[in-house]
Amino acid sequence: MSRGFKSLTPADKAVAEFLSKLSHKPPVVEVPLGEALGRYLARDIIADVDVPPFDRAAFDGYAVRSIDTLGATRTNPVVLKVVGRAGPGRPFEGVVREGEAVEIATGAPLPEGADAVVPYEEAAERGGAVEIYRPVPRYYYVSRRGEDLSKGELVLKAGTRLRPWDLGVLASLGMSRVPIYLVRAAVISTGDELVEVEEVSGGAPPPGKVVNSTRFALIGLFREAGADAEYLGLVPDDEEAIRRALERALSGFDIVATTGGASVGGPDATHKAVSSIADFYVRGIAVRPGRPNGAAVVGGKPVIVLSGFPVAAVVGFEIFARPAILKMVGGRPEPQPTVRGVLTRRITTPINVRTYARVRAYVKEGKVYVEPLAVTGSGVLSTLTRGNAILVVPENREGYDEGEEVEVQLIRELEAV
Numbered sequence: 001m002s003r004g005f006k007s008l009t010p011a012d013k014a015v016a017e018f019l020s021k022l023s024h025k026p027p028v029v030e031v032p033l034g035e036a037l038g039r040y041l042a043r044d045i046i047a048d049v050d051v052p053p054f055d056r057a058a059f060d061g062y063a064v065r066s067i068d069t070l071g072a073t074r075t076n077p078v079v080l081k082v083v084g085r086a087g088p089g090r091p092f093e094g095v096v097r098e099g100e101a102v103e104i105a106t107g108a109p110l111p112e113g114a115d116a117v118v119p120y121e122e123a124a125e126r127g128g129a130v131e132i133y134r135p136v137p138r139y140y141y142v143s144r145r146g147e148d149l150s151k152g153e154l155v156l157k158a159g160t161r162l163r164p165w166d167l168g169v170l171a172s173l174g175m176s177r178v179p180i181y182l183v184r185a186a187v188i189s190t191g192d193e194l195v196e197v198e199e200v201s202g203g204a205p206p207p208g209k210v211v212n213s214t215r216f217a218l219i220g221l222f223r224e225a226g227a228d229a230e231y232l233g234l235v236p237d238d239e240e241a242i243r244r245a246l247e248r249a250l251s252g253f254d255i256v257a258t259t260g261g262a263s264v265g266g267p268d269a270t271h272k273a274v275s276s277i278a279d280f281y282v283r284g285i286a287v288r289p290g291r292p293n294g295a296a297v298v299g300g301k302p303v304i305v306l307s308g309f310p311v312a313a314v315v316g317f318e319i320f321a322r323p324a325i326l327k328m329v330g331g332r333p334e335p336q337p338t339v340r341g342v343l344t345r346r347i348t349t350p351i352n353v354r355t356y357a358r359v360r361a362y363v364k365e366g367k368v369y370v371e372p373l374a375v376t377g378s379g380v381l382s383t384l385t386r387g388n389a390i391l392v393v394p395e396n397r398e399g400y401d402e403g404e405e406v407e408v409q410l411i412r413e414l415e416a417v
Helices: 011-021 164-172 214-224 239-252 269-277 310-329 382-386
Strands: 028-032 061-064 078-086 100-104 116-119 123-126 129-132 154-156 177-181 184-190 228-235 255-259 280-283 294-298 301-306 338-343 354-364 367-374 389-393 405-410
Touching: 011 280, 011 294, 011 310, 061 078, 061 123, 061 129, 100 129, 154 164, 184 214, 184 239, 214 228, 214 255, 214 310, 228 239, 239 255, 239 269, 239 301, 255 310, 269 280, 269 294, 269 301, 294 310, 301 310, 354 405, 367 389
Parallel strands: 078 100, 184 228, 184 255, 255 301, 338 367
Antiparallel strands: 028 177, 061 100, 061 116, 078 129, 123 129, 280 294, 294 301, 338 405, 354 367, 354 389, 389 405
8 A cells, every 4th residue: 555655644643753852943024014915924012002092983973971861851852052063084173062063074083072973963053953763871882992903902913814804903093003913935846857848838748758837736736725825946856956946945935845766666756856855755655646745855955855746745735834834933723624524425534544626516505515536646737627626535434425424625615406
């Protein structure tokens, strides 16, 4: 079963050992707030102001003294003199005194002396005065100073991956620049059989050659994971050439991923090159697809050694590269959308090997079904396009039976049939 490996390392053990050896931290840079989306915060963000910075109206109506509304009813309203207007950016400059009210718009600062807002629906203005039809408590329809964020409060932790709403919160604190970890990722492809898509120009590759599609999947995965990713080119299946390419990449990048040259049955130039410079190296992982995948640490930096087959490379990225990025920036794994459904046919997998099966999850007559697309075939990238989910079969299972309910990780939306 191991096809050349004396033994296969369980995935969890391989990842734990690999991560324990990582010590590198990416550089910290400040970027404009508008460029921080998807990046990882490099320090805790503590509010240095209150948000909102003042008490403000939470509804359109009239700013009043709550004590003046006591006893108000529709048949016996309290009548207050309207002494001014207030809107966002146009505060009322005076003081609301006994028997007075100020017409106010949502978001406007609450005038001095007022402590509540009576909405239009509970009042009626007539000839410079307003009738109040119900009593209101203090701070009725008032957004209090510091209600959203209070000065000194921990807003976001270091290692947080910034989402759109996080940027809005940072803007409310007056932050125009944000400290983030600049994670620089390099991708190196190896393989004498590869040809770049730019050389094919829409036609078929030369006989015996295959288009290097894996590079695009990896660059996309790195960028989705919050890293700046750069493709460093195609290197021949030559140990010395690969070693030089690795050393150059490690001098300027925080994480390096290689594809190809790590197979068990054929040339393993990448494996030899990595072994010659690594402080730590684990290879031969009990997963399917992707047993030749591996991970190394060189000078505290991660090197992810991936199969040239695209699906196996994607699996290897999720097992090693994503956790490595999170370890370097102090981040936390993000929740993955999952769904439970009924398996449409049996899946058989080897025991003691974690299997990542590509599946199609769909809804039919209100019920979710899971159709297996492939268990083997690490080079069949189209199964990730035709499918919309991954079924992870743990090491202690030999598969799942038809009709069994399983949980799958969605990579696209559910289909409706």
